[in-house]
Amino acid sequence: xxxxxxxxxxxxxxxxxxxxxxxxxxxxxxxxxxxxxxxxxxxxxxxxxxxxxxxxxxxxxxxxxxxxxxxxxxxxxxxxxxxxxxxxxxxxxxx
Numbered sequence: 001x002x003x004x005x006x007x008x009x010x011x012x013x014x015x016x017x018x019x020x021x022x023x024x025x026x027x028x029x030x031x032x033x034x035x036x037x038x039x040x041x042x043x044x045x046x047x048x049x050x051x052x053x054x055x056x057x058x059x060x061x062x063x064x065x066x067x068x069x070x071x072x073x074x075x076x077x078x079x080x081x082x083x084x085x086x087x088x089x090x091x092x093x094x095x
Contacts, residue, residue, distance in 0.1 A: 008041055009059045010040065021076055044067045075091075075092060
């Protein structure tokens, strides 16, 4: 769980999720709030080191941020748009 003593790195904007992602979270007992907090506080999940560095850059330069939680067929993406107007939880195949 992120250190919430510090402020979040960026606003999430309007939060939405695709229907398949919602079903996946229910099926696997995943709390979307946990994913959103991890994402908002800079825990990018299972992205590779290059994507993690890109996310760190994106936080400072107002670009799109993508976190991934899980591996293989059991993963979710959390994407915050560059303008911070919205954040979406989705399965990779929903993209």
